[in-house]
Amino acid sequence: MITLLAGGVGAARFLQGLLSVHPPSDVTIISNVGDDADFYGLHVSPDIDAVLYHLSGLADEERGFGLTNDSYNVLDAISRFGYDTWFRLGDADLATCLARTDLLRRGRSLSEATRELADALVVPVHIIPVTNDRLRTKIRTDDGIIDFQEYFVKRRTEGHAWEVIFDGAANAQPAPGVLDAIADSASIILTPSNPLVSIAPILAVPGVRDALASTNATIAAISPIVGGKALKGPADRMLRDQSMPATPTTIGKLYRDFLDVLVIDNVDADQKGDIEALGLEVVVTDTIMSAMDKKAALARTVVEAVSAKP
C-alpha cells in the first residue's frame, strides 16, 4: 500500500504518473485542506478537486485549475449582487462545490463527502482530507493576516509572506483513516507540492507528524524546488520570505525528522552531499513532469526508491 501526502496540481500530476505504474486500489491520498475556502456559502476544496479533476480526466491541465471548457455564467450573474468574483470558480467547478456543501449540510463529514464525489467521478483511489475539522491557511502580510486564497489568487502571491498560519490546526483531529494509512502503508510519498502551504498544513494536524516519525513505512519526498525555483506557484519566494534558501536541501531539512528518501532533480545533483549529511538517502532523477511518459518515469523511480529500502 502506498500513501501520498498531497497538495493540488503537483500532486495530481504525480498521481497521474503513479496510477500508470501502480494499481489504484492500493493508493491512499491524504489531501491538504488548508487552502479550502468559502465563496457564496459554498465549501471550496481546491486541492481535493484538483486531484479529482486530474484523475477523472476533467482537469484543465494547461491552466492548472478547474475543469476544461468551463464557463463562468454563475459568477457573471452573482457579481450583480455585489459578490467578489476574483476566485474564478467555473460553473462545473461550482457544481462540485454545491454538491459538497449540500452533502456537508446534510451531515456528511468532509471525508464522506469527498468519497461520494470521487465515486461519482469514478476516481479509483481513496482520497482522505487530512482532517474533517476546519483548518484554514492564512498568510501574514504587510497588510495583516489574510486568507490563503486572497494571498494566492486575489493578490497573485504579491508581497512578503511573513508567516504561514494554520488556523484551526491545533484543535483539528486527523480524519478517520489518516493515521492508519500512515501506520499501515509500506511506502509514503510526499508529492512535489509547496512545503509551506500544501504539505505543512497536513503536518500541522496533531498526530500526523508523530505518525510519520514512528511508522515503519519508507517515506520519500519529491522536491518541488528545482534549480532554485518552484516548478509551479510561489514556493520559492515563500521559502525566501521565511529566510530559507529555495533549494532541495531546505526541503530535506523541513522533513528530516521523518523522511527517508529525498528525490531531487538532475540539475540539483550538486546538493546530494548536503542532503545526505542530513541523514537522508538521495535519488537524483528527472523530476519535470512535462508529459505523461515523464510522469510515469518519475513515479516508477520514486516507487522503486521507497520499495528498495529495507
Place this chain on the structure above:
Amino acid sequence: MITLLAGGVGAARFLQGLLSVHPPSDVTIISNVGDDADFYGLHVSPDIDAVLYHLSGLADEERGFGLTNDSYNVLDAISRFGYDTWFRLGDADLATCLARTDLLRRGRSLSEATRELADALVVPVHIIPVTNDRLRTKIRTDDGIIDFQEYFVKRRTEGHAWEVIFDGAANAQPAPGVLDAIADSASIILTPSNPLVSIAPILAVPGVRDALASTNATIAAISPIVGGKALKGPADRMLRDQSMPATPTTIGKLYRDFLDVLVIDNVDADQKGDIEALGLEVVVTDTIMSAMDKKAALARTVVEAVSAKP
C-alpha cells in the same frame, strides 16, 4: 399606496402594466412563498424571482420562468453527482438563489434578503414575502403528498390534485410590513394568479385574511380564469379537482369575505349577475395581457376601479 397580493408570472405581467401607469414607490408586493423549494441546498423562491426578473428586464417572458438566454452548465455538471435536474434552474437563476441562500445563512430574513436582491437588480417596488417562516405548498395526489414543485414541474401537473396543503402556514408569522401594508393601503389588488397555489398560501398565513377583511382599503381581484380556462398554468384543472367550477364566479366565492371588486374578462360578462349576487362589484374588461399596451390598459382599469370606490 397600492398593495398587491402576488403569485409569479401573472403577477409579474400585471405589475409591468401597473408600473407603466403608477409610480413604483407607492407599490408594495406581498409575495407568495408556498412554491419556494430547496434544490442542492439552495433556497429557490420562484414567485419572488419571477417578479424580480420581470421588473428588471431579465425575465424570459416567452418561456414564463427564469432569465433570458440562461445556460444550464451547473445543472449538467451536478447531474454527475446523482442530483435530480428536472427543476430547470439556469446558471444565472441559480446565482440569484446562491446569493439568497448565502444571505439567509448569514442571518438575513427572507424579506431582508429579498430587499437586497431587489436593490441590486434596481427593482423599484417594495417586495415582501408574505412570511419569513417556512411555508411550503404540498399537493395530495394519488401517490400521496408531494412537494408543489414536484407536482408542478416534475409531473407537469398531471394527475388529480386532491388537496392543497400549506405546510407550516399555521405557525407562520406575517413578515414585518405585511399587515401594515394591508391596513394602510388605499387599494389592494389580487393579481391574476392561481387562487389555490399562489393566492391561497398568502391567505393561509394567520392574520392576513383577517387584515384583508378589516382594512379600509378597496380590494379588487383580477380573475385568472377566462372562458373556463386558466390563462397560464393548472388553475382551471386544480379548481375542478377540488370540485369547483373553473369560472370567475368561483374566484369571487373564494374571496368574497374580503373582496370588493372582481375584474373579469369580456368573455365572462354573462357571469356578472352571479358575481354581483355575491355582494361584489364587477368590472368587465379585456384581461388578456398579451402585450405591453394591454397590460397597461388592464392596470389602468383596475386602478380606476379600486380608486373609484368610496
